Amino acid sequence: xxxxxxxxxxxxxxxxAVRIIRAAQQLGIPTVAVCSEADKLSLPxxxxxxxxxxxxxxxxxxxxxxxxxxxxxxxxxxxxxxxGYGFLSExxxxxxxxxxxxxxxxxxxxxxxxxxxxxxxxxxTAQAAGxxxxxxxxGEINSLEEAINTAKDVGYPLLIKASAGGGGRGIRIAYDDSxxxxxxxxxxxxxxxxxxxxxxxxxxxxxxARHIEVQILGDGxxxxxxxxxxxxxxxxxxxxxxxxxxxVLSPSTREKLCLxxxxxxxxxxxxGAGTLEFLYDDSSQEFFFIEMxxxxxxxHPVTEAITxxxxxxxxxKIALGEPLSLQQKDIRIQGSAIEMRIxxxxxxxxxxxxxxxxxxxxxxxxxxxxxxxxxxxxxxxxPFYDSLLAKLIIHxxxxxxxxxxxxxxxxETQIKGVITTLPLHKALLKEPDIQAGLFHTGTLEMWLxxxxxxxxxxxxxxxxxxx
Amino acid sequence: MASIEIISPLxxxxxxxxxxxxxxxxxxxxxxxxxxxxxxxxxxxxxSDLTADTKGKLIRFCVEDSEPVEPGxxxxxxxxxx
Numbered sequence: 001x002x003x004x005x006x007x008x009x010x011x012x013x014x015x016x017a018v019r020i021i022r023a024a025q026q027l028g029i030p031t032v033a034v035c036s037e038a039d040k041l042s043l044p045x046x047x048x049x050x051x052x053x054x055x056x057x058x059x060x061x062x063x064x065x066x067x068x069x070x071x072x073x074x075x076x077x078x079x080x081x082x083x084g085y086g087f088l089s090e091x092x093x094x095x096x097x098x099x100x101x102x103x104x105x106x107x108x109x110x111x112x113x114x115x116x117x118x119x120x121x122x123x124x125t126a127q128a129a130g131x132x133x134x135x136x137x138x139g140e141i142n143s144l145e146e147a148i149n150t151a152k153d154v155g156y157p158l159l160i161k162a163s164a165g166g167g168g169r170g171i172r173i174a175y176d177d178s179x180x181x182x183x184x185x186x187x188x189x190x191x192x193x194x195x196x197x198x199x200x201x202x203x204x205x206x207x208x209a210r211h212i213e214v215q216i217l218g219d220g221x222x223x224x225x226x227x228x229x230x231x232x233x234x235x236x237x238x239x240x241x242x243x244x245x246x247x248v249l250s251p252s253t254r255e256k257l258c259l260x261x262x263x264x265x266x267x268x269x270x271x272g273a274g275t276l277e278f279l280y281d282d283s284s285q286e287f288f289f290i291e292m293x294x295x296x297x298x299x300h301p302v303t304e305a306i307t308x309x310x311x312x313x314x315x316x317k318i319a320l321g322e323p324l325s326l327q328q329k330d331i332r333i334q335g336s337a338i339e340m341r342i343x344x345x346x347x348x349x350x351x352x353x354x355x356x357x358x359x360x361x362x363x364x365x366x367x368x369x370x371x372x373x374x375x376x377x378x379x380x381x382x383p384f385y386d387s388l389l390a391k392l393i394i395h396x397x398x399x400x401x402x403x404x405x406x407x408x409x410x411x412e413t414q415i416k417g418v419i420t421t422l423p424l425h426k427a428l429l430k431e432p433d434i435q436a437g438l439f440h441t442g443t444l445e446m447w448l449x450x451x452x453x454x455x456x457x458x459x460x461x462x463x464x465x466x467x
Numbered sequence: 468m469a470s471i472e473i474i475s476p477l478x479x480x481x482x483x484x485x486x487x488x489x490x491x492x493x494x495x496x497x498x499x500x501x502x503x504x505x506x507x508x509x510x511x512x513x514x515s516d517l518t519a520d521t522k523g524k525l526i527r528f529c530v531e532d533s534e535p536v537e538p539g540x541x542x543x544x545x546x547x548x549x
Contacts, residue, residue, distance in 0.1 A: 038535075057535050058480060193486065344511065353511035355478055383478040384535070387511040 012084030247437030359417035
């Protein structure tokens, strides 16, 4: 298909804006970048064909203001808007406003975003599609009495989750009735304050679970899966290190999990790229659907590395009307890939942020190395947004080779001027349990509390070699 | 009386209240001491308390609520007894 009559506005910043602009360029589609006052001298602004300054540095006055983005689209004659991740990417209202303005939203319909964005509703939808869910309440719980009754079936420990929450926010844990009585009221008022809705639901807390997610892609008619990503290494429920495929799934569990996910996507008539997140229990080899993200994810490149499919290009092509020509049988796992998130944070000092002048940056080279970043020499990293600076994506013929290449790649990487999480990744890659794939979602936080000294040493070594 | 400047140690956004609906941590005219939190600074989505670090009377805020600040910028003035 030719897309020459189209123009794509990228409603995001940082590395994902760069990623989307490049995907559009490869499809021959002109691009518009929007930027805040703080991002005028940024890589997306330099790479895009046109740039519109949409407002002040604060995200709630710029990147989160749908009307400013629509105004920029109108001014530049953009025909489609890609929301990236974060910001407005999962706002059903924004997706609706884009369509009402006569433009194309690169992503699923507002209806699907709304349906799957509501955690309780997503759960019901998954159950209807035959996908296992974590034992929990049927829909929302409105009173403490109802909560205590439901807890008998759900079992302790359990999580009280805000229906409108996400990214680990709006969750409280209770180990017995008396804790539930205390936490339930707090959860309701917190949910109300944070998300505008006090709706909560209950879910069994599976200790020592893995976070495994399945990438899906659909064109509204047909939906396929692109296998799974293992994202168990998290800190404060934020992913730090991801890989594909998961090092633990047996071929039969993998097939079952991924086909389940594809079935759910098919049932939704899903249009675009999406991710179904699951908890996986090593001991029972059971998986449970937890939530769906109706957007591209930060860690999408590991899937691209092992399948050879350009997810961002496909998102754009599907949105512009091209049918998905890939079939399930075309998708095969080739080797193994890992992604390390390089953040402007100091792991030796409680991950304290480190914005400011980046003096210089030097990336690794070689077989299987991909860098997604918006950095350049003398770039001033603004303090107003998240701390992600770059993603190192390393592909190998197998997991061991990916790790070996990753160790070399980290040694070759030099970032001067700001403190980053590079030393953390160096230390993690040397950990026997991580090399062996033995971890769960609580592993990294435990490791961090046990290895504080090691991180301080890594920081010192790092300072000597790179500053 | 002498005035002490409370300086932002970080770049980011300065907030005078813990959440938009809450009361301000401190108001002009309040008595503060070393541990009094007078605001928050948000840097890359992380929030740090800004404490008065001195005992006295907060006489003036020099930065509006929710405004960007630079490291070294004066956020508030405190009158201390000599």
